Amino acid sequence: MVFLAFATTSLQSCFVARKYQQPDIEIQDQYRNVSTNDSATLANMPWEELFTDAKLNNLVREALNSNLDLLMAVERVNAAEAYYKQGKMGYLPSLNLGANGGKYELSDNSMSGVSAGGNGPSYENYQLNGTISWEADIWGKIRSNKRASQAAYLQSEASRRAVESALVANMASAYYQLLALDAQVEVASKTVTNRKESLETMISLKEAGQVTEAAVKQTEAQLYSTQILLLDLKQNVSLLENTISILLGRTVGDIDRGNLADQEINIQLETGFPVQLLSNRPDVMAAEFGLKNAFELTNVAKSNFYPSISVSASAGFESLKFEDWFSSSSIFSNVIGNLTQPLFNKRNIRTQHEVAKAKQAEAKYSFKKALLTASKEVSDALYSYHTEQDRYEIRKQELQALTDAVSYSEELLNSGYANTTYLEVLTARSNALSSEINMINSKFNQLNSIVELYKALGGGWKQK
Numbered sequence: 001m002v003f004l005a006f007a008t009t010s011l012q013s014c015f016v017a018r019k020y021q022q023p024d025i026e027i028q029d030q031y032r033n034v035s036t037n038d039s040a041t042l043a044n045m046p047w048e049e050l051f052t053d054a055k056l057n058n059l060v061r062e063a064l065n066s067n068l069d070l071l072m073a074v075e076r077v078n079a080a081e082a083y084y085k086q087g088k089m090g091y092l093p094s095l096n097l098g099a100n101g102g103k104y105e106l107s108d109n110s111m112s113g114v115s116a117g118g119n120g121p122s123y124e125n126y127q128l129n130g131t132i133s134w135e136a137d138i139w140g141k142i143r144s145n146k147r148a149s150q151a152a153y154l155q156s157e158a159s160r161r162a163v164e165s166a167l168v169a170n171m172a173s174a175y176y177q178l179l180a181l182d183a184q185v186e187v188a189s190k191t192v193t194n195r196k197e198s199l200e201t202m203i204s205l206k207e208a209g210q211v212t213e214a215a216v217k218q219t220e221a222q223l224y225s226t227q228i229l230l231l232d233l234k235q236n237v238s239l240l241e242n243t244i245s246i247l248l249g250r251t252v253g254d255i256d257r258g259n260l261a262d263q264e265i266n267i268q269l270e271t272g273f274p275v276q277l278l279s280n281r282p283d284v285m286a287a288e289f290g291l292k293n294a295f296e297l298t299n300v301a302k303s304n305f306y307p308s309i310s311v312s313a314s315a316g317f318e319s320l321k322f323e324d325w326f327s328s329s330s331i332f333s334n335v336i337g338n339l340t341q342p343l344f345n346k347r348n349i350r351t352q353h354e355v356a357k358a359k360q361a362e363a364k365y366s367f368k369k370a371l372l373t374a375s376k377e378v379s380d381a382l383y384s385y386h387t388e389q390d391r392y393e394i395r396k397q398e399l400q401a402l403t404d405a406v407s408y409s410e411e412l413l414n415s416g417y418a419n420t421t422y423l424e425v426l427t428a429r430s431n432a433l434s435s436e437i438n439m440i441n442s443k444f445n446q447l448n449s450i451v452e453l454y455k456a457l458g459g460g461w462k463q464k
Contacts, residue, residue, distance in 0.1 A: 017140030017299040020147075020292050025368050027275050032379040034271055041272030043280040043457035047168050050265065050454060055258050056175045059248065063171050066249035070167055073160040080149075080156035087149030090142040093134035101126035101322070126325045129316030129332075136310065139303035148296035155289035161282035161461040167247065168460035172451045174244050179260040180444035181237045187436050188230040195223040195429075218426050226433065260443060265450050269385065271457060277374045280458030287363075287370035294356070294363040301356035304349045307341040374456065381453035388446040395439040402432040 030036065042050075051057055064070065105122040137143060202219045205211045242252040277284050315333035319325040342349055409425040454460065 017144045017303065018295075020295045022288070023291070023364055023367070025371060027371070028375065029273065031271055031274060031375065031382065034379075034382060036271060036273070038270065039272050039276065040270040041276055041280065041457055042267070042270050042454055043272070043276070043459040044462065045267070045454075045459060046462060047172075047454075047460050050267065050450075050459070051172060052265070053175075053258050053263060055256055056172060059175060059244070059255070060168055060171050062248050063167055064164065067167055067247060068249050070160070070163050071249075073156075073163040077153070077156045077160050080153040084149045084153035087146040090146055091137065093132050096131045097129075098131070099128045101325075123320055124322065125318070125320055126322055127316060127318040128325070129314055129318070131312065131314040133310060133312040135308060138309060139306045141300055141303040141308075144296045144299035144303065148293050148300065151289045151292035151296060155286050155293060158282045158286035158289055162286060165282055165455055165458065165460035169451050169455035171244070171247055173448050174240060174247065175255075175257065176260075176263065176444050176447045176451070178237065178240050178244065178255065178257060179263060180440050181233055181240060182257070183260040183440045183443075184437055185230065185233045185237060187433070187440070188226060188233055191226050191433050192223065192230055195219070195226055198429075199223055222426055222430065229433075260440065263443075263447055265447060267450075269382070269450070269453060271378060271382065271453075274375050274378075277371060277378075277458060281370075281374045282458065282461055284367075284370045284374050284458075287367040291360070291363040291367045294360040298353070298356040298360045301349075301353040304342065304352065307339055310338045310340075312336050312338065374458075377456035378453065381449055381456045385446065385449035385453060388442055388449050392439065392442040392446055395435065395442050399432065399435045399439055402428060402435050406432050 047060060048057055051060070101124075103122065103124050135142070199216070199219050202211060202216045206213060206216050241255045244255050245252040272280075278288070279285070313333070313335040315331070317326055317330040318332055319327070319330040324330055405428040406425070409428045
């Protein structure tokens, strides 16, 4: 025991477990095409303040309470927390209590039976004992295991936040897309009505000899194509409502919503600096906690090369007679010190260490990729937002020009220029409808790019 105590004290200076340090990863000073000197970032804004539509906010709240992916992520956190609590108890000794008793009769053919002349002896034995064992953390194995379990727990919590952030963004994106589809359905419905009236007008003009049968059939075909477009849009509305219902964790059905014209996100798009993604993006944080976990498990694997020192003790009562079981003469105790050095184990320890190092390197690359991807997504969202702003303004001008073209072409048609202008009327009407549909898409893309930027910066999981 004196030797074990001395060994425990002297070997502490040989501690082999290294402390984690964040790897050197080059992080750009600014996002691409962005110049800022302010650390303020959209990621710190609660989603309740970003979205002004009360119905959207109600849907987001419902999703955060009942979305099945998020609920599964919460259970994964609970499981990781249980392992973390277990890891914190690694320094404590193990204590077991056992009791047994009974009558034992040995075989006549056993060594004891033969030595007794073929009559196997029988006897009773009763035992109550407690056993305690404790391992000295010479090489930091227990500490590394504790830190590894803590990193795994924090990784699961960060992953839950990533699911929450994605859920908020996906709900907002799906909601805006649904409003855009509603607006397109309204445009298509009005167009169907207008084209029915145009068909009646063309029939009247044909009867008056101003247009040919071809003009009537072209107008009729254009009506049918618009009716098909309307059916497609209504189908997309129904499918998207079903998708949103799944996000809400409920059976499919109607979704309460507003309209696209009322949707405005009037905020300053603050991005902060790329280095802030390390603390704002949950997936980046999860990747780094994964690296910490792999790092500590590599420490554990390395410590297996070194000897382990443990102490075990047991004490209790043992007697061959039940009536003497708990007498003072039945007390027994022992204390044993163990020093174990692995020598040959079919390369298991070396293999475990090499695998742990490989997983650590993989986790490092995963962390770097997560950070690079996060920076790219911010840059993509910013560029998309500015592009959609410009595109929306151009589409408004395009729609106005095409609307005027329809008006002028119809005036020419009604003025007797039938043989040369009815195809122009059909073309102008088709282009005007496409332009109006595209302008609605552009409005949705503009809103969606802000949502994507919010998610890319790491918004959506911080509480108000």
